[in-house]
Amino acid sequence: MEIASKYDPSEVEDKWYQYWLDNKLFHSVPDEREPYTIVIPPPNVTGVLHMGHMLNNTIQDILIRRARMSGKNACWVPGTDHASIATEAKVVAKLASEGIQKKDLTREQFLEHAWEWTHKHGGIILEQLKKLGASCDWDRTCFTMDEKRSESVLKVFVDLYNKGLIYRGVRMVNWDPKAKTALSDEEVNYKEQQGKLYYLKYKISDSEGAFAVIATTRPETILGDTAVCINPNDPKNAHLKGKKVIVPLADREVPIIEDDYVDIEFGTGCLKVTPAHDVNDYMLGEKYNLEILDIFNDDGTLNQYGLQYAGMDRFDVRKQIEKDLEEAGLLEKVEDYTNKVGFSERTDVPIEPKLSMQWFLKMEELAKPALKAVMEDDIMLYPSKFKNTYRHWMENIKDWCISRQLWWGHRIPAYYLPQGGFVVAETGEKALALAREKSGNPDLQISDLRQDEDCLDTWFSSWLWPISVFDGINRPDNPDINYYYPTDDLVTAPEILFFWVARMIIAGYEYRHDRCFKNVYLTGIVRDKLGRKMSKSLGNSPDPLELISKYGADGVRMGMLLTSAAGNDLPFDENLCEQGRNFNNKIWNAFRLVKGWNVDASIQQPESSGVAVKWFDATLAKTIEELNDLFIKYRLSEALMLVYKLFWDEFSSRYLEMIKPGYRLPIDKKTYDATLGFFDSLLKLLHPFMPFITEELWQALEERKPGESIMIGQLPKIMSYDKDLLSKFDTIKEIIGGIRTIRLQKNIPNKEALTLQVIGEYDNAFDPVILKMCNLSSIDKVSEKSPGAASFLAGTTEYAVPLGNNINVEEELEKLDKELVYLQGFLKSVTAKLGNEKFVANAKPEIVENERKKQADAESKIKLVKESIATLKK
RNA sequence: GAGCUGUUAGCUCAGUUGGUUUAGAGCAUUACCUUGACAGGGUAGGGGUCAUCGGUUCGAGUCCGAUACAGCUCACCA
Numbered sequence: 001m002e003i004a005s006k007y008d009p010s011e012v013e014d015k016w017y018q019y020w021l022d023n024k025l026f027h028s029v030p031d032e033r034e035p036y037t038i039v040i041p042p043p044n045v046t047g048v049l050h051m052g053h054m055l056n057n058t059i060q061d062i063l064i065r066r067a068r069m070s071g072k073n074a075c076w077v078p079g080t081d082h083a084s085i086a087t088e089a090k091v092v093a094k095l096a097s098e099g100i101q102k103k104d105l106t107r108e109q110f111l112e113h114a115w116e117w118t119h120k121h122g123g124i125i126l127e128q129l130k131k132l133g134a135s136c137d138w139d140r141t142c143f144t145m146d147e148k149r150s151e152s153v154l155k156v157f158v159d160l161y162n163k164g165l166i167y168r169g170v171r172m173v174n175w176d177p178k179a180k181t182a183l184s185d186e187e188v189n190y191k192e193q194q195g196k197l198y199y200l201k202y203k204i205s206d207s208e209g210a211f212a213v214i215a216t217t218r219p220e221t222i223l224g225d226t227a228v229c230i231n232p233n234d235p236k237n238a239h240l241k242g243k244k245v246i247v248p249l250a251d252r253e254v255p256i257i258e259d260d261y262v263d264i265e266f267g268t269g270c271l272k273v274t275p276a277h278d279v280n281d282y283m284l285g286e287k288y289n290l291e292i293l294d295i296f297n298d299d300g301t302l303n304q305y306g307l308q309y310a311g312m313d314r315f316d317v318r319k320q321i322e323k324d325l326e327e328a329g330l331l332e333k334v335e336d337y338t339n340k341v342g343f344s345e346r347t348d349v350p351i352e353p354k355l356s357m358q359w360f361l362k363m364e365e366l367a368k369p370a371l372k373a374v375m376e377d378d379i380m381l382y383p384s385k386f387k388n389t390y391r392h393w394m395e396n397i398k399d400w401c402i403s404r405q406l407w408w409g410h411r412i413p414a415y416y417l418p419q420g421g422f423v424v425a426e427t428g429e430k431a432l433a434l435a436r437e438k439s440g441n442p443d444l445q446i447s448d449l450r451q452d453e454d455c456l457d458t459w460f461s462s463w464l465w466p467i468s469v470f471d472g473i474n475r476p477d478n479p480d481i482n483y484y485y486p487t488d489d490l491v492t493a494p495e496i497l498f499f500w501v502a503r504m505i506i507a508g509y510e511y512r513h514d515r516c517f518k519n520v521y522l523t524g525i526v527r528d529k530l531g532r533k534m535s536k537s538l539g540n541s542p543d544p545l546e547l548i549s550k551y552g553a554d555g556v557r558m559g560m561l562l563t564s565a566a567g568n569d570l571p572f573d574e575n576l577c578e579q580g581r582n583f584n585n586k587i588w589n590a591f592r593l594v595k596g597w598n599v600d601a602s603i604q605q606p607e608s609s610g611v612a613v614k615w616f617d618a619t620l621a622k623t624i625e626e627l628n629d630l631f632i633k634y635r636l637s638e639a640l641m642l643v644y645k646l647f648w649d650e651f652s653s654r655y656l657e658m659i660k661p662g663y664r665l666p667i668d669k670k671t672y673d674a675t676l677g678f679f680d681s682l683l684k685l686l687h688p689f690m691p692f693i694t695e696e697l698w699q700a701l702e703e704r705k706p707g708e709s710i711m712i713g714q715l716p717k718i719m720s721y722d723k724d725l726l727s728k729f730d731t732i733k734e735i736i737g738g739i740r741t742i743r744l745q746k747n748i749p750n751k752e753a754l755t756l757q758v759i760g761e762y763d764n765a766f767d768p769v770i771l772k773m774c775n776l777s778s779i780d781k782v783s784e785k786s787p788g789a790a791s792f793l794a795g796t797t798e799y800a801v802p803l804g805n806n807i808n809v810e811e812e813l814e815k816l817d818k819e820l821v822y823l824q825g826f827l828k829s830v831t832a833k834l835g836n837e838k839f840v841a842n843a844k845p846e847i848v849e850n851e852r853k854k855q856a857d858a859e860s861k862i863k864l865v866k867e868s869i870a871t872l873k874k
Numbered sequence: 875g876a877g878c879u880g881u882u883a884g885c886u887c888a889g890u891u892g893g894u895u896u897a898g899a900g901c902a903u904u905a906c907c908u909u910g911a912c913a914g915g916g917u918a919g920g921g922g923u924c925a926u927c928g929g930u931u932c933g934a935g936u937c938c939g940a941u942a943c944a945g946c947u948c949a950c951c952a
Contacts, residue, residue, distance in 0.1 A: 003911090005911080005912070006912085006914080007914095190949095190950085197952085214952085215951095215952065216952060217952065218952080229952095262951095262952085263951055263952080265951090266951045266952065267951080267952070270952095271951090271952055272952075273952095274952095278952075280950090280951090280952080281952085339950095339951085339952090340950075383879095385878075385879055385880090385946090386946095386947095388877080388878050388879080388947085389877095389878070389879095389946075389947050389948090392877070392878080392947065392948065393947080393948075396948075396949095494946080494947095497947095498947095562886080562900075562901085563885095563886045563887070563900090563901095564886095565886095565887070565888090567879095568886090568887085569945085570886095571885085571886070573885085573886090573901095575901075575902085576886090576901085578914075579900085579901070579914095581914070582912095582914045582915095583914095584914095585912065585914055585915095586911095586912065586914085586915085588911090588912080589911045589912035589915085590911070590912080591911085592911050592912080593911035593912080594911085595911095596911070635888090637886095637887080637888095638887090638888070638899095641887095641888095641899070641900065644900080645899085645900085652911090652912085653916080653917095656911085660911090662910095663910050664910075737917090737918080740917055740918065741917085741918055741919085743917085743918090744905085744906060744907085744917065744918050744919090745906095745918085747906080749907090750907085750917095822896080825896070826895065826896060829895095829896070830895075833893095833932080833933075836932055836933085837932080838931095838932035838933090839893095839932040839933070840932085841932075842931090842932050842933090843893070843932065843933075844893080846893095847893050847894090847933095848893095850893080850894060850895090851893085851895095853894095853895095854894085854895050857895075858895075
């Protein structure tokens with residue numbers, strides 16, 4: 001049969017993916033088997049696949065495929081997230097490019113545009129995942145804003161409200177003036193900024209010509225000042241006690257208050273207090289009952305309290321006010337200053353601390369079982385270093401601001417009554433009934449009620465994900481949720497440990513009284529060669545689909561996984577995909593070799609092949625055991641490397657070379673059948689990592705029935721194996737290596753047969769293998785080697801290859817001298833250890849025994865080397 | 875600023891309760907090989923005073939302390 005010498009993934013991948021789909025091999029329904037469940041971290045519905053998704057989903061696919069091949073009923077639930085801020089921002093931008101302003105649209109009109117956008121772009125990312133080979137149960141695809149998920153969200157909101165855990169309140173929130181919404185603390189990134197520190201002069205009310213000097217980075221906020229604060233223990237500002245000062249430009253008189261919050265050392269020790277625009281000032285404001293002056297509009301421009309600056313943007317005002325203060329002689333000096341400014345994670349504009357009415361969820365009690373679960377290892381984090389981080393956050397958890405001033409999302413199910421007050425209910429009808437009861441007015445109509453304008457934070461829907469994808473909120477006793485929950489593994493990025501993972505754990509205990517998953521595998525961040533995070537704005541991220549078309553999905557999957565220990569960042573390098581592709585080609589060519597042989601049932605199995613089969617059988621068994629252990633520990637990179645070496649070094653370089661028949665000669669049936677069996681096992685072990693090529697070759701390995709697939713085959717089981725055989729074979733590997741080294745050094749072609757002399761203890765059971773692998777004509781046990789032989793040691797046995805007159809005595813002596821020096825140095829260290837009475841007295845007996853053995857070994861080796869040197873010098 | 879991780883070959887990482895020859899792997903690199911599965915290949919090499927200093931111990935990459943550097947998390951001085 002004719003097989004191309006290079007593997008071409010493009011011909012193979014789509015074909016088998018379609019085959020898997022056609023045969024419904026990804027689909028899972030509850031049955032009597034043990035379930036194994038993963039819910040996908042839902043990507044943004046209008047998002048595009050990036051390298052982080054590639055890594056994340058490759059890992060999930062490996063886990064789910066391996067579980068499926070281990071006899072479990074594996075279910076991987078895919079889906080997308082409505083991503084309220086990100087999606088709304090995209091829709092707003094798209095409308096703006098068409099000359100439409102959001103403010104000119106009604107809520108309904110805007111949502112129509114948003115849904116249109118979602119339908120157009122939504123799901124692209126899921127199609128891209130298919131290219132990667134993701135074996136998701138597509139029949140179960142969910143969306144955080146589809147009907148069932150929306151119903152779940154509202155139901156949970158109402159429930160938490162009725163439990164008294166959701167409340168409404170005026171709080172200082174992080175305001176995003178671009179998205180015009182509040183953000184949770186987790187959505188704010190602090191960045192170092194090069195700014196200025198302005199020293200402003202506040203005139204003291206009753207003392208002519210006297211000033212209090214105040215340092216600030218935000219001079220535009222003086223218009224909202226309602227006090228100046230000093231530390232009561234600050235001698236240099238003691239003269240200000242009880243005085244009043246005039247806010248520059250605003251010409252308002254404000255009191256001087258005293259609080260030890262103020263840092264005496266910073267600036268002048270005088271702090272301007274702007275309760276509406278700074279979290280700490282707000283606390284001071286509450287404490288001293290100060291007036292609150294909000295000077296900003298929602299978009300970051302100044303309002304009427306901004307006086308002459310009303311209507312201007314906050315940053316323009318900063319520049320202008322600097323000039324105006326300068327002119328008024330109220331600016332003492334300006335210094336360069338570096339400080340940290342909070343930026344919106346979504347829109348990347350500086351956030352503005354702002355007072356506003358928001359909805360909050362009380363977290364303290366909810367967090368307790370979630371903290372306990374992780375600390376007591378009911379839920380395992382991989383790597384476990386994140387336990388500390390998790391604990392720190394959970395122990396200091398603050399109430400969660402769950403409202404967002406957006407339209408794209410789940411609208412808060414709170415309804416305001418005409419006469420004030422509100423009711424909370426899943427639907428308008430239920431709200432109306434409650435409202436009639438509350439108001440005592442049976443004639444109240446639904447049109448009299450006004451629903452809250454805000455939406456819920458996106459995470460308020462995704463925190464229910466492991467439950468809601470099985471409809472476990474709406475129907476808490478349905479067969480799916482009972483079977484698939486708790487899920488097994490969650491694979492996600494550490495960046496969203498608090499946003500998402502922690503909150504899912506909380507929701508799991510609140511709504512199922514059980515953990516939502518057993519293990520959390522935290523991937524690293526994919527970085528470029530310079531160590532920068534891959535991002536769209538930097539343009540340093542390769543296009544995953546291009547990579548797939550260049551290296552094949554299997555090649556890219558392997559490239560992603562080769563250097564990604566859990567929790568470690570992944571320094572991505574295309575070379576790794578190349579390595580993956582090369583490995584594909586290696587597998588392909590091994591297959592080509594095996595399938596190219598002619599089988600002759602009449603010939604006997606050569607002795608060397610019999611030995612090889614036994615040896616590889618044991619090697620395979622040992623590797624399966626090790627592999628299992630690595631998977632239990634979630635050491636996937638190492639697991640891949642282990643199978644890689646098994647296939648490349650042990651199977652291709654050793655086993656196949658051992659059993660390979662001579663050119664154009666047939667192979668015996670016994671060996672051939674064993675080899676096909678090995679190939680079958682190897683493909684199965686490789687399948688979770690490289691699904692496509694393994695399916696292609698498995699299908700070609702033997703005649704298959706329609707619908708059969710490697711992906712539902714069972715992995716080879718762990719079996720006992722001959723450890724003694726493997727350790728003996730390690731010596732054989734050494735001998736083969738030694739002879740090859742001699743060939744290389746003496747420049748002896750492989751075609752030229754050699755003989756091998758053995759001096760010392762030796763088991764000849766493997767002679768046929770050595771003879772074949774090294775092209776030897778004989779192996780002879782001798783008591784003294786031939787003069788002019790090159791020799792080496794393996795264990796304490798000496799092996800010599802007679803070379804006639806070919807030997808270079810000088811070179812040989814030099815080599816032996818080097819070895820002698822090493823051995824003597826080694827012996828010295830061992831002897832010193834054994835000469836130490838304390839060591840002999842204190843160390844465990846087996847350790848001392850081992851040292852003695854090392855000593856004896858070294859001594860006999862030294863003796864052999866010395867003899868060789870003496871022989872050469874004759 | 876506080877806390878938590880980490881620092882092992884050019885690169886990415888293993889190294890399990892301290893002892894298994896004087897520390898391993900993959901990639902990269904070097905030399906040689908090339909009609910017969912695979913040059914996207916084969917064979918064999920080279921490459922590390924385990925960040926630094928000190929301590930515990932018969933014995934430290936491994937345990938303890940300090941320092942330096944890096945990363946992460948939290949908090950934040952206007």
